[in-house]
Structures are given as structure tokens and as C-alpha cells.
Amino acid sequence: MSLLEVSDVSKTYGSGRGVVTALEDVTFSVETGSMLAILGPSGSGKTTLLSIVAGLLQPTSGRIVIDGQPIHLRSQREAALYRRDKIGIVFQDYHLIPYLSAVENLLLMPRLAGRATRAHREKALGLLEEFGIGERAKHAPWELSGGERQRVAIARALMNDPEIMLVDEPTANLDTERGTQVVAMLGEHVRGRDMTCLMVTHDVRMAEGADRVLRLVDGRVV
Numbered sequence: 001m002s003l004l005e006v007s008d009v010s011k012t013y014g015s016g017r018g019v020v021t022a023l024e025d026v027t028f029s030v031e032t033g034s035m036l037a038i039l040g041p042s043g044s045g046k047t048t049l050l051s052i053v054a055g056l057l058q059p060t061s062g063r064i065v066i067d068g069q070p071i072h073l074r075s076q077r078e079a080a081l082y083r084r085d086k087i088g089i090v091f092q093d094y095h096l097i098p099y100l101s102a103v104e105n106l107l108l109m110p111r112l113a114g115r116a117t118r119a120h121r122e123k124a125l126g127l128l129e130e131f132g133i134g135e136r137a138k139h140a141p142w143e144l145s146g147g148e149r150q151r152v153a154i155a156r157a158l159m160n161d162p163e164i165m166l167v168d169e170p171t172a173n174l175d176t177e178r179g180t181q182v183v184a185m186l187g188e189h190v191r192g193r194d195m196t197c198l199m200v201t202h203d204v205r206m207a208e209g210a211d212r213v214l215r216l217v218d219g220r221v222v
């Protein structure tokens, strides 16, 4: 169960004459079991917004509330625990570990935590299967296409059943048909569980798979 509420969030970088306003009074919410797409051109503040929701960046002002809990007030340590336990992030450039296979990339976090079990492995293989890359489980990232790498990154973010899934430019380097397919699969996964998904993209076609679409222009929701 996760209702994500973003209220009056502003973010400025720098100070004095060099100040950049990346977000200005952004307000929206995402209901449990749904996917919201935020559509905006490059430089409109999309990555800044995802980083704030992930607790990686502090907003200059405003509130992020998840299930009634304000998360913008947390310490760095609390924010790190919150990310580990509740958030799945798919970065624009995937951040896969190049010398680990697809399935090992999914198993990295439980292994680092010293609690990888056979159940984790089965879950990892099941997720790769669900996203249509089961037969690629033992391949390294450099042996995979851009679309396959992206599916690995999505599957990895889903490994710990995050309450909130954050996806940055899901289709940056993909052809459209593949891209919309991946978004549709993710949407199905999200709706089938009590997961909440926030996706940001510059590509209007990717937003078709979402339950709701907002537009971001120059840091403002319009």
C-alpha cells in the first residue's frame, strides 16, 4: 500500500547569479497500483524530481509524503534505509555491473546483505522470465541489446518488491515498439501488486502505457 504525495516541491541549484530553478511548486499524487507518467522535454526537471522522491536529493521547499509519512525530513541514514527497503529505481543509463551476468546483477543486493537464498535466485529468474529475457539470464550486459539491458535493470529494481518504483527515461535508446512493450509489461506488474510507479520521459509514446500523464515544462506541472 503506497500513496505517494508530492506537494509544492521546489528545487533550486546553486546560488546568487548562478541559481537554476529546476522545479517550482510541483504538486501531484500517485495512487497505489497505478503508474503516473510525467512527460517533459530535456532540462524540464524530471531527473531532479525522481531524485527527490528517491530521497537522494533534498527539495529546497515542499513535502514528499508516502502513506502519510513525510520522507523529506529524514536523515541521510534514514533516507538510505528507505531507499533500500521501499524504493526501486531504474536509472536512465541502467547502472548494471558489467562483469556480472543478468541474474547476478539481480542477486547483487541480497548477496551484499549476506542473505541471498535459493528463493532469491528463483525470484530473479522468474522476473527475467516475466520480462521476456529468461534465456539471457547468464549473459553479461555487454552481450545484451539495449532493450534487454533495460529489462534487466527493471527486473533488478523489482527484486525487493519495492512499494514505489521510479523509472527515468525508460526508453532512451530503444526503438519505439520495444520501448512501449517494456512500459506495458512494467504497468502490468505494477497494477497486479500494490505498487506505485512514477515514470518520467520525454517521449509521448511511452506515456501511453501509464494510467495518468502530467506534463512538466521548465520545472512546473502544466
Ligand SMILES: Nc1ncnc2c1ncn2[C@@H]1O[C@H](COP(=O)(O)OP(=O)(O)O)[C@@H](O)[C@H]1O
Residues within 6 Å of the ligand: 013, 014, 020, 021, 022, 040, 041, 042, 043, 044, 045, 046, 047, 048, 049
Ligand atoms: N547538480 C546540478 N547543478 C546545477 N544545475 C543542475 C543540476 N542538476 C540539474 N540541473 C539543472 O536543472 C534543470 C533540470 O535538470 P534535470 O532534472 O536533469 O532535467 P531532465 O531530467 O528533465 O532533463 C536543468 O536546467 C539542469 O541543467
Ligand SMILES: [Mg+2]
Residues within 6 Å of the ligand: 046, 047, 048, 092, 168
Ligand atoms: Mg533526466
